[in-house]
Amino acid sequence: MSSSPPPGLDLERLRGHLDRERPGLVDGPLRARLIEGGRSNLTYAVTDGVAQWVVRRPPLGHVLATAHDMKREHRVISALHPTAVPVPRPVLLCDDESVLGAPFYVMEFMPGTPYRSAEQLAPLGPERTRAAVLGLVDTLVELHAVDPAAAGLGDFGRPEGFLDRQLCRWGKQLDASRNRELAGIDELHAALGRSLPVSPAATVVHGDYRLDNVLIDGDDRITAILDWEMSTLGDPLTDLGLLVMYSTKLDLPDSPVSTTAAAAGHPAPAELVARYAELSGRDVSALPWYTAFAWFKLAVILEGIHYRYTLGQTVGAGFDRIGELVPVFIEHGLTTLQEG
Incomplete structure (x- = not known):
């Protein structure tokens, strides 16, 4: 780790705040590094040479709405930490923007690999890969078994009309990044709207549940679920549909969108669904809709990235090939819905 702080993290101010709020926590000068990954919020590993923590803050140049994310993330991990769901222990939440220029929170550093x-x-080899992915399902069942009211999350979201709002939200997102014809995308959106399933009882929903949003240790155990910025109360099968989508082999060589599904030993989607159904007791007969919705949602996200690329607003390798992936995701969505 570097003694020169990464952008967005003033180590002297952070140390002063920790000393005031958690006297004795820090024992020595702080060093930090930016942890790559995550959807938008910035994540740093911080150490005093003895202990290690993680700091989460909004991206640089954040807007007010993003500040709410810090409170939501801190609230959900604080509520879930006493449960069987593996999350880091929260240390503190700071609303005072004078410290780092934005709200932030600190949590314990958890071992493991995303x-x-x-x-x-x-x-890892086939057997350990299989164990890790099946553990992903088991941990999702644990999350969806948490009683939101008992955990203090009874008002964490609005479950009524959840699927309808999600479909509307991603439809608006698509409209905001339209600059080319996309065969089948409107057909998929309309078909999803015509066949909305009846949601089971609401649970805490992660919103982006996949293998690289958890940490797995050397014993193939999940030590922590990360990146709670899209979490809410809603339909638990949206998490499962997304996991099934990410567990489907795309057979796209050199794809800029990486998945783990091609790894030797990775269980097939049908096995993941069967395991979830058995352990949770939920009816998964409508899962093709949820998986088709996941394909639609990712098609919209990828199209948004392609749109920003055409405007010269993205930097890095692989963005020039994102656009050609979108029709593949649309086709998967349509096929999944028709087969369901």
Whole structure:
């Protein structure tokens, strides 16, 4: 770790705040590094040479709405920490923007690896890969078993009309990034709207549940679920549908969107669904809708990235190929819905 702080993290101000709010917590000068990954909020590993913590803050140049994310993330991990759901222990939440220029929170640093690709999983071998992915399902069942009211999260979201609002939200997101014809996308959106399933009882929903949003230790146990910025109260099968989508082999060589599904030993989506159904007791007969919705949602996200690329607003490798992936996701969505 570097003694020169990464952008967005003033270590002297952070140390002063921790000394005031948690006297004795820090024992020595702080060093930090930016942890890559995550959807939008910035994540830093911070150490005093003895202990280690994680700091989460909004992106640089954040807007007011993003400040709310810090409170939501801190609230949900604080509520879930006493439960069986593996989350880091929260240390503190800071609303005072004079400290780091934005609200932030601190949590314990958890050991483990976020596996982002089949190549990263390969050294584990088929048996350990299988155990890790099945553990992902088991942990999702644990999350969805939490009683929101008992955990103090009874008002964490608005479950009524959840699926309708989600479909509307991503439809608006699509309209905001339209600059080319996309065959089948409107057909998929309309078909999803015509066949909305009846949601089961609401649970805490992670919103972006996949293998690279958890940490897995050397014993193939999940030590922590990360990136709670999209969490809410809603339909638990949206988490499962997204997991099934990410567990489907795309057979796209050199794809800029990496998945772990091609790793040797990775369970097939049908096995993941069957395991979730058995352990949770939920009816999963409508899951094709949820999986088709996940394909639609990712198609919209990818189209948004492609749109920003055409405007010259993205930097880095691979963005030039994002656009050609979108029709693949649309086709998967349509096929999934028709087969369901």
